[in-house]
Amino acid sequence: MDYEQAGELKIGQVGIANLRIRTMDVERLVQEMNERVNRAPKLFGRAAVILDFGGLSRTPDVASAKALLDGLRGAGVLPVALAYGTSEIELLSQQLGLPLLAKFRAQYERADAEPAPPRAAPAAAPAREPRRAAPAAAALAAAPAPGEAPKPGRMQLANVRSGQQLYAENCDLTVMGTVGAGAEVIADGSIHIYGTLRGRALAGAQGNTAARIFCRDFHAELVAIAGHYKVLDDVPDNLRGKAVQVWLEQDQIKIAALD
Template sequence: MTGRMSSPSASLDYEQAGELKIGQVGIANLRVRTLDVTQLVREMRERVERAPKLFGRAAVIVDFGGLSRTPDPDTAQALIDGLRQAGVLPVALAYGTREIEQLAEQLGLPLLAKFRAQYEPVGASAGSGAAGGAVGGASAPTSTATADAPARQAVAAKAAPAQAAQIKAAPASKPGLVQKTPVRSGQQLYADNRDLTVLSTVGAGAEVIADGSIHVYGPLRGRALAGAQGNTDARIFCREFHAELVAIAGHYKVIEEVPKELRGKAVQIWLDQEELKIAALD
């Protein structure tokens, strides 16, 4: 189970109306998949009740890009108000379409396009809709896409050699960032476009983030977020696992979801078909 929270007394026997992903600096992105205000508010309240230290009064960006239609202002406002009552703080909308921009103005909320881009698949266009799995606005009509397909294929064939040359000429990623001293409570460490290696402890309340993988050679007690820009191949390795939260490409688990037999152990964490896996290291 990844990014899906339920009441401790109830099993997940229904499709989640909202998919929650954890981004940088502790901001959560709530991608609305089903516009059911009651269910969305209930799910968020359950998340807060289950992990109040992580989600209580957490900043949340609301993303309507997965819907076929932009909500009307009254429905969107009801959701914003409900999320506040559930214990989180909606701070912005994720940028998607012109209609989303107008909705943000009506709600008095800002747009955060850069945050949204972190969760789009590589190669996805800004106009991709829910059918394409992207966060963006509604997709183009099928008839137009079909009519333009031969032309797009011809352009792609001509551009392929140039694209290949660009890929070969692309600069290598930065060397990994090595942190020799402890990352203490309240501190945040970010490895931009590279892996992160911590030779000491990541304390409770601390946060380590990397666009690549994360290696912790001491106890991991805070939060570790790998693949921050959407790299699903990133992994987390630690020698002693006590993490409050771990995430890869936005898919997360909190400590309450981790089997007790893995706590305090050396583990590796990876993403397998959008499901976060945790296993002991041999």
Template sequence: MAVNLDYEQAGELKIGQVGIANLRIRTLDVARLVQEMHERVSRAPKLFGRAAVILDFGGLSQLPDLATAQELLAGLRQAGVLPVALAYGTQETERLSEQLGLPLLAKFRAQYEPAPGEPAPAPAPPRAAEPKSKATPAPPSAAAPQPGRMQRATVRSGQQLYAENCDLTVLATVGAGAEVIADGSIHIYGTLRGRALAGAQGNEGARIFCRDFHAELVAIAGRYKVLDDIPDNLRGKAVQVWLEQDQIMIAALD
């Protein structure tokens, strides 16, 4: 069955930095949402089967009522995933989460976008001028960039490796069922058989570079492709993965 993955989808699925899927509801059509999730699970059962899913109603002009939300939860469970929480929103969202008996994850959305109406941080107040003296030290140089994280050993099935606020370099293999995550870019000099998620905090300029490409999933800033979406002629090749016009692009390296 063909799956429509363009912007007209009722639900936009993103992968968070801890491997929890964030289902941002764009159209409150329970049947469509359940069918889309069923198709995702059918196409990638090892990835999405019984996966924890957070529901994000922030894309809707109005929250669903309790009965509709309960119908959606039941449908998603039947589709093969496990709704575990609601994403942070308004006070109404908090009340709905209490009625559903689900936790509210207040920081999940911040990985991708600010909460609606959240003010920009105020600029720091100017410092008062200080009198100069012969002992005045030279102004400090700019802070050195944070070094990336390096992994020399194989990342084995079931393991998860996260490089916070930096790039990740893996000198060995990322095994099937393993997951490597970075807020920056990911460089893999061995074989990638598991999952690689770059730009985990929303950095759309992050990239993934891999010498031997057999990935279960690749994601940039939450947009993703699974193995079935990847052309056969790129498997086993050295590739780079990047985001262009909100779409995941994969190309062989020369």
């Protein structure tokens, strides 16, 4: 008997856009998506999109959700799944005939985590200032616990060619060569590129807002930090071809030339 599989199924890291719905205004959502596709058709045209209704106070009804799906398809993107696995969303995903991807739930739970309660100080210890609210758990994961050896970053010596995707889990990513157009590099930490960046770079993939992107020759199709993104068309001309750093400040992507 031939036991070789006709199709080999593998689970991997996929850079799929996640649309977090904040207001269930179908017309406005479709208009915003249409503007994104028109501004960067090579990036967003026929792009797979996951819909996240977890930011709404109530789960939308089936008719509204179907109207949104149809509108987004008309705008040029392809909704492929729902995110955030509450029981109501799970039922909605079944009614819409879409899969439920719970992996996106963890990112928002980390970002919205409540501050950890302060530990009781020993009786003899002097009084301390009140603790600040704990940052996102994803950001905490970037710092090793006391006595724990830090996880080494991932290093890529060769160029990252068009169509390739590189992911550095729970660490920084260093690319010694070029990231070609159509290529994608992703890291839970920061990204350092010593060659030209022409493709996409997504740092802080699990919600680390302190992550940064550094490159010597900036021509990126898209850069993102903790889900916030900027496309090349939105970048000033005087930064293209320069050595730059990219960071997140008050939920806005900032790009500046390196001296």
